[in-house]
Amino acid sequence: MPITSRPGDDLRGRAHQLRRTAGAIDDSGADGLYRRAGVDTWMGPTAARCLDELTTARRQLHEAAEALRRTARQLDQRADQADALTRLTTARGLPT
Amino acid sequence: MTGYLGFDPQQLLMLRDAMQRSALHLGTISCNDIEATAAVGTIRRVQQQLAERWVPLISSMMECRAMTGYVPVQLGLGDLVTSRLGVIQSLYGWTVVTDPIAGVTTAVTTDQAQALGWVLSHRDIADLVSDVELAWLDRTMSAIEASPALSAAFMANMTRVGWSRLCTRLGDDRIALLADQAITGRLNDANHDRLADIDAVFRSLGAILAGDHGPHHSAEPVWLDESMSPYASALLIQSLRLERDDLVATATTLIQRYRRGGWADVQRSGPGTADLLMQTMLDTPGAAAAFLRRAAQDPALVFDAAHSAVLTERFVLAGTNPAAISIVEAGAIVPALVLYLRDRYNNQAGFYGQHDVNTSTFTIDLIAPWLLQFTAAHSSDWALQPGEGATLLGSVIIDNAAFTELMARRELIATGLATAIAGRTSDVSLAEQSRHAGQDLAAVLGLIDTLARRQAITNTVGSNELWDTGFSLISAAASFIPGGLTTTVGSGVALNGLRAVLTAQGIAPKSSGAVTHDTLFALDWMTAVAAATVVCAVFDQMVADGRVAAGTPTPPLPDPTTPAPGAAYSAAFGAWLDHVSIGEQALVLDGLKQTIMSTHEAERNAVELTAG
Numbered sequence: 001m002p003i004t005s006r007p008g009d010d011l012r013g014r015a016h017q018l019r020r021t022a023g024a025i026d027d028s029g030a031d032g033l034y035r036r037a038g039v040d041t042w043m044g045p046t047a048a049r050c051l052d053e054l055t056t057a058r059r060q061l062h063e064a065a066e067a068l069r070r071t072a073r074q075l076d077q078r079a080d081q082a083d084a085l086t087r088l089t090t091a092r093g094l095p096t
Numbered sequence: 097m098t099g100y101l102g103f104d105p106q107q108l109l110m111l112r113d114a115m116q117r118s119a120l121h122l123g124t125i126s127c128n129d130i131e132a133t134a135a136v137g138t139i140r141r142v143q144q145q146l147a148e149r150w151v152p153l154i155s156s157m158m159e160c161r162a163m164t165g166y167v168p169v170q171l172g173l174g175d176l177v178t179s180r181l182g183v184i185q186s187l188y189g190w191t192v193v194t195d196p197i198a199g200v201t202t203a204v205t206t207d208q209a210q211a212l213g214w215v216l217s218h219r220d221i222a223d224l225v226s227d228v229e230l231a232w233l234d235r236t237m238s239a240i241e242a243s244p245a246l247s248a249a250f251m252a253n254m255t256r257v258g259w260s261r262l263c264t265r266l267g268d269d270r271i272a273l274l275a276d277q278a279i280t281g282r283l284n285d286a287n288h289d290r291l292a293d294i295d296a297v298f299r300s301l302g303a304i305l306a307g308d309h310g311p312h313h314s315a316e317p318v319w320l321d322e323s324m325s326p327y328a329s330a331l332l333i334q335s336l337r338l339e340r341d342d343l344v345a346t347a348t349t350l351i352q353r354y355r356r357g358g359w360a361d362v363q364r365s366g367p368g369t370a371d372l373l374m375q376t377m378l379d380t381p382g383a384a385a386a387f388l389r390r391a392a393q394d395p396a397l398v399f400d401a402a403h404s405a406v407l408t409e410r411f412v413l414a415g416t417n418p419a420a421i422s423i424v425e426a427g428a429i430v431p432a433l434v435l436y437l438r439d440r441y442n443n444q445a446g447f448y449g450q451h452d453v454n455t456s457t458f459t460i461d462l463i464a465p466w467l468l469q470f471t472a473a474h475s476s477d478w479a480l481q482p483g484e485g486a487t488l489l490g491s492v493i494i495d496n497a498a499f500t501e502l503m504a505r506r507e508l509i510a511t512g513l514a515t516a517i518a519g520r521t522s523d524v525s526l527a528e529q530s531r532h533a534g535q536d537l538a539a540v541l542g543l544i545d546t547l548a549r550r551q552a553i554t555n556t557v558g559s560n561e562l563w564d565t566g567f568s569l570i571s572a573a574a575s576f577i578p579g580g581l582t583t584t585v586g587s588g589v590a591l592n593g594l595r596a597v598l599t600a601q602g603i604a605p606k607s608s609g610a611v612t613h614d615t616l617f618a619l620d621w622m623t624a625v626a627a628a629t630v631v632c633a634v635f636d637q638m639v640a641d642g643r644v645a646a647g648t649p650t651p652p653l654p655d656p657t658t659p660a661p662g663a664a665y666s667a668a669f670g671a672w673l674d675h676v677s678i679g680e681q682a683l684v685l686d687g688l689k690q691t692i693m694s695t696h697e698a699e700r701n702a703v704e705l706t707a708g
Binding site: 014017018020021022024025027028029030032033036037039040041042043044045046047050053057060061063064065067068071075 | 115139207
């Protein structure tokens with residue numbers, strides 16, 4: 001019996017891709033750079049500016065990853081809804 | 097902002113490598129989904145920051161390329177502004193380079209506070225506190241003061257030597273600035289800012305010490321360290337919020353040290369050590385009186401210490417105000433201060449040549465509220481011999497001018513009299529209250545009588561002053577006679593009659609006719625009026641509460657037209673008592689009248705006997 005793809009599979013594929021991107025952000029190591037850039041390493045106006053930028057970058061990357069995961073969840077929900085709709089119309093003999 | 101960049105080469109290398117790895121990793125991330133557009137934009141931006149800005153910059157610094165603006169330097173340990181980097185460079189082998197980035201402010205950190213304490217404690221800053229450094233120190237100390245953690249870090253490295261050196265240096269600076277200001281009339285903008293910075297630093301240092309609950313409190317406080325100038329200690333103390341007794345003990349120690357000499361503020365203009373301490377004590381409730389109790393043993397501590405005679409006078413009068421001290425406490429202070437001032441009167445130069453206090457007015461200000469305690473009747477209040485107080489008083493009130501000054505303080509005298517009477521009015525009968533009030537009134541009048549006779553008051557101004565003083569005292573005492581505080585001269589039927597007599601004589605309100613009597617007559621008349629006032633007030637009260645029938649003839653009034661008003665009043669009063677039927681109330685009124693007239697005479701006699 002041949003395997004048939006479900007209508008929601010494309011959406012699930014996109015969600016997977018977004019989660020993988022979010023995971024790659026997490027694994028980049030950029031999240032912990034600010035800890036290395038404190039006064040144990042260097043100090044002065046340049047050091048202060050660098051620390052500010054790394055702290056900001058950390059926050060922005062974290063927000064980006066979260067946004068990707070949130071979007072992935074929404075895509076999964078849409079996929080489930082699409083599959084459910086297909087099953088319903090098939091059972092009632094309606095054209096899909 | 098220091099203008100320098102310090103770094104640990106090993107740590108910085110690790111940071112750069114981590115940045116490189118992150119940049120590489122971020123560069124591998126890709127996602128074509130439309131929903132990932134914003135996230136990918138963020139990833140690219142961060143990757144670019146790391147790869148194109150920070151990694152090259154750090155690499156450049158590690159290679160010590162002077163063309164980039166990051167030039168290696170060796171910091172001195174005496175520079176306050178770069179104290180933190182200087183300490184780290186010296187102790188931990190960090191590399192320091194110039195930092196071309198400007199306009200970035202950095203918050204004070206714990207290690208910066210520690211480093212500042214270390215530098216202040218281990219380096220001589222005598223010639224290093226420039227205007228820029230001082231402004232920086234002001235901002236930094238303000239930040240340290242505001243944070244308990246930073247304060248603790250600062251205190252951890254700040255030694256007694258550091259405190260002494262910094263405070264004495266800044267204190268000497270302040271003295272010089274104020275001396276310049278006194279000479280030239282103003283400070284230029286730079287020095288004006290410098291003075292403000294110094295004061296702000298002292299406020300911060302004082303606040304840090306005030307909030308310190310660490311081990312420093314177990315030893316002698318740093319502000320009492322012998323190596324710190326008394327002036328610097330006094331500046332610190334302004335912000336310490338010491339308890340009254342601690343403040344007074346500290347001020348005594350510092351003023352004693354200051355008077356040993358050799359300090360920068362001794363010969364300079366502007367507020368000195370004692371001025372600062374006196375002002376701080378004036379701002380601390382009860383401290384002025386407590387200090388004067390100590391200074392009574394050595395009045396030079398108060399009279400030969402401050403630069404400002406005005407401040408000294410204000411301090412002494414605040415500390416000897418009847419509202420601030422008890423009669424017994426005043427007995428330990430006022431006579432000692434008066435004696436000191438009297439003895440110094442013939443030797444006008446102060447210990448350091450400062451302006452002498454104006455004895456003719458200030459001593460009288462000091463005496464006036466306590467005149468009752470100088471009387472023979474109250475000699476036991478201050479452990480004086482009967483008449484001793486008046487003798488001391490007579491050695492200060494040595495001429496007409498001084499007597500006039502004393503009379504001009506009639507309100508102070510009356511307030512002192514009222515305070516003394518009020519202090520004894522509880523738990524005694526109304527008749528006793530009246531008798532005490534009458535006695536006190538007569539005692540003060542008798543003392544004034546004695547002083548007036550010595551000065552032979554014959555001029556119009558002097559007589560007017562005498563009259564005004566007498567009636568201020570009568571009015572003050574009358575307010576404590578039965579009927580309560582609402583009873584004053586002229587309020588009842590009998591008193592209205594007395595007021596009519598006084599008005600007719602031009603006494604209330606005054607006219608030139610009131611001073612046609614000679615002094616002897618005037619004082620005799622005043623005593624008669626005092627007795628009549630008390631008698632009339634009590635009589636009115638007796639009528640009001642039914643002890644005396646309404647319609648009873650009112651007591652007689654003194655007759656100013658007779659040659660001897662006192663004797664005439666006594667005779668008229670005796671005749672009135674024989675005529676009216678008021679039962680045992682007659683004994684009360686007769687007792688009051690006798691109390692006033694006899695106390696007045698007894699006071700005068702006691703003084704004159706002592707005076708020989």
